[in-house]
Amino acid sequence: MADQRVPFATHADSTVLGADEIVLNMGPQHPSTHGVLRVKLRLDGEKVIGSECVIGYLHRGVEKIAEHRTYTQFAPYVDRMDYVAAVSNGLGYCEAVEKLLGAEAPLRARVIRTILTELQRIASHLFWLGTHALDIGALTPLFYCLREREEILKIFEKYCGARLTTHAFRIGGLQYEAYDEFEKDVERFCKPFDKRVDEYESLLTGNRIWVGRTKGIGILTAKEAIDYAASGPVIRASGVKWDIRKAMPYAAYDLYKFEIPTGKNGDTFDRYIVRMEEMRQSRLICLQAIENIPAGPIMGKVGKVLKPPPGEVYHAIEAPKGELGYYIVSDGTTQPYRVRIRPPSLINLEAFDKMIRGHLVADVVAIIGTLDIVLGEVDR
Amino acid sequence: MLDQIVFYFFAALAVISAVLVVTRRNIVQSAIFLITALLATAGIFLQLHAEFLFIVQVILYAGGIMVLFVFVIMLINLDVSLHQVQFNRQWWLGLVLALALGAQLTVAIAVGRSGLPLGEPAPATMLEPSTELVGKVLFSEYMLPFEIASILLLVAMIGAVVMAKKKV
Amino acid sequence: MHSLIDFLLTYWVQLVCAVIIVAVLPLVAGYIVLMERKVMADMQARLGPMRVGPHGLLQPIADALKLLIKEDIIPDEADKAIFWVAPLISVTAGMLAMSTLAIGPWFQIADLNIGLLFIVGISALGIFGIVLGGWSSNSHYSLLGALRSAAQLVSYETAAGMAIVGALMLAGTLSTREIIATQNDYGVWFVFAAPVGFFIYVVASIAETNRAPFDLPEAESELVAGYMTEYSGFRWALYFLAEYTNMVVVASIATTLFLGGWLRPFAGTRAFNFLDFLPSVLLLGVAGYCFYRAPKQPVKIQKMVLAAVGAMIILVALILAAPLLAPAGSFVASMKAGLHGAFWFLLKVGLYIYLFMWLRFTFPRYRFDQLMRLGWQFLIPLSIVNVMGIGVALVLHRHFGWSHWTAFPLTTILTLAVAGLLAAAGEKQEKTHAIVGEEA
Amino acid sequence: MIPTSHYLFLSLGLFTVGVIGVVTRRNVIIILMSIELMLNAVNINLVAFSRLVGSAEGHVFAIFIITDAAAEAAVGLGIIIAFFRNRETLLGDEMDLLKW
């Protein structure tokens, strides 16, 4: 293609060499945008002077689909949003509908839900750690992380037959009773797991390159984090002690003791440390929970056909990525009138532009990684 | 025999590349041919038993200075200059004068060849071992120029950085 | 005709070496890739390639065939001629650099007066292949990769050159052969006399070969594939070949200059002569493992291949052992220097490359500004100080009669102190630069 | 054996090509490259004479010339960059001001 431009015309406004901006498309098909996120970067040399996220490449209209399904039928769809944390998605939806129905799952079901959700949190964080390290160039942690995650997926598989999109919970409780060796399996995974976390930390935390790549990168102050309505590890790393598990306990979290790890600087390193600590805390919750799983039914009193009274409900849980909220409006029929999902990845991604300004191209991937976004959830 | 082949090969390569350097429209291609010309010259140095100079030519000229050229070319938008007139208005005058200069020098060499003491070269062993010999000359007789060269480099470095960094 | 025969008679050894290098190098590169994948798999609790041949032993050949017959794509907007030539430049420069390597006392194409400089200088020309390839592809990622690569190569070349100067001051020659001979005379490898220089060279050589943690030009998570983004099929394979050739080259330079080249450990000490048997024992061990694994292979042909590999290794072991067992003075015994030299040289090169791999799978990747800072603000000043330190040590030793044991450790400690100062200064600067924050 | 005069003719040829490049081309970078060619031609002469008399002094001079060429290229290209970012052009005949 011959260049038809008039000489100098494009550069008439720039007087300093190197002041030209380059527009670089990172994604949708890029190895480290964690899916089909497209980031349009405006670069000066390698420095980012502006960015624009283009999303929607994975849009499937999940919220619209909900309006044409019954409450029960829609439940498996939510698994496809955050596909690396399907159990948490299901929990949020089931609890939201239960709230709408005015029903509550029995204690035994809630404890098992808690265990599975915490295991899912560990699995999600492990996957995040592996890919984040890979983005920053450390190849090896990914495989160790996947090795551990595999154990969790095996537990899921034994419990409900599926590994990734589990659809583990039912509205009103659980479909499946915990299998015979459930406690033993969870214990076998959790007991040595803190050693494993130490192992990852020994690979990364003290490493000069890792620290150099993450400290001071993508800083989000506490005020900014609140202004952007960030949630989950992102806001906690900025020093805000905000965890829905403590603030508005759901499932059986009020029964267990655990800490909310927080960071100070709100940079990539702090988010990393916070997530590592969260894995340890999740392990503790699991260990506490399996010690005493109360006996009793696993299904609450909900009818065969779910027909919630007209009204609306918002219910949020602390998903691995942050606050996952379901806002459901019922018009009294068997199908929801409107389902609105608050995906933590999307809201956290809002802060992306703020975080990468002034950093280099290499930091962009670090920051995408540290936000821990899943495009299935961002685009829905 | 082999000497001749090598010399004429490199000489032809150098001259052809040199001509291409000044005639190509695309600066990147010019730069590539300049690299070829410089490497061919390095070959001629080798043929003249100047081993150390050969490798200095490769490292400094082909591997150092030309990298600088290629960088600058890549830093500057090329497409603009591709569509411009490549030769200046008085190019014919320049060409004639340059050729006249060339002819003059040719005549000078051709005529003066008999007068100059251009006899048989000294034995090649006098130029061995190359590195040690060059070093010896450099660090004994030409010590002062050597130190001054370092000042020249210092000045060049400062000058170039000031030029390039200058904010307008 | 007559002159041709004369010519061949004079140069047959060198010509055979040349042909062997050109023919075998792609294969060697392929097997280094296999080794890398196996090492990576081992470190990551996996198995690596297992399907093609026993333990994936034939994988490189399959890969090579696949790459050779892949569709050849040249992008529309590329500068076709330059796109075509660029990978060839890289490969040729890398290969040509091998011509003065002394792989054992026998195996060398030419022993030059400027030997080491020849390797350094010629391999530095490979940069043009990268820059031109990235430029001609006409893609943002390629060009950014090429510029990064060029900037990185040139930055670390200076540090590597200075580190080499340090070792050369001890050797007093540029000829690869004589450098090794000097280490033999001193009875100590230069890595012990100039450890700081060796450290600088290791770091710089990793950076020069674009290996992790300095693999920014092809950082797959940022620039997709850097300067190679638009290359596919065989052209891509040529870049890969160039990269692995360069790895072998820098490993060979390090081996020659710092690790005693083809010398056995404790080459001068009689008490350690039993180490002469080490090559054979080592190889017999490997062969034993092959035979142990052979019956466990799932397919019959794999069993046979693995057994054949074991037999070949035994053969090599026997060849290496023969000169030791033959009566002194016989022809067979005289082959010891050549055969064992080559073995030790290749072993050291292999270990050096293993070090590269080890680092690659352990460390995250530097960011570009950190990389440049490390090069310009730490390695280059340190390498200058290193040269000065070795000079001082030599003068103390030669002129003031200090012993080796005091002069060299003293200057090494001083150099390390300077390194500490530089690192502290860098740390301080990094802190001030750490927070880039909002840009106006 | 190649007579020394052949080297002189080769050098002459390269030098003339360099001069032609300097006086006819408009692009400043090509002009600088032509200057490199001229310097190179000089080096060939020096080395040829060095070979003739069997002394390394010519080599040393050639090394100094290369050093000089490096300094010249660095400063010259620095000037070109400074010029380019002010005038957005690479044409030598538009370099018509002493100060900008």
Place this chain on the structure above:
Amino acid sequence: MPSQYIPILIFAALAAAFPAVTLVLFRFIRPTPVAVGAKLKPYECGVEAEGDTRGRYSVRFYIVAILFVIFDVETTFLFPWAVLFSTRHEGFRLEPVYALASMFVFLGILIIGYVWLYRKGALEWV
């Protein structure tokens, strides 16, 4: 031509010919390129590239190249010096103190330049 270089010349020819010849020969085995359209476009993560690729990039790269050239020249001067410092050829070895002093002056000037660059911030990438 020093005689050691003759095999190197031949090797150079082989090394240059090998990849080129392989590339050309396998053209007969390879499937004929049928790539059209998007396959021949430069990679930009699956979308159309915006702006001019052959645009201009940061002047930093140029400063690095300048510094490299200068330092490269200095290193090249150091090589013969290093060799002469302890060469075994008779009559070439420099008197150690003289050699060291001369090189310290040379390196000292270099270090002055380096310190100036450091102060000026020319060594900083960002």
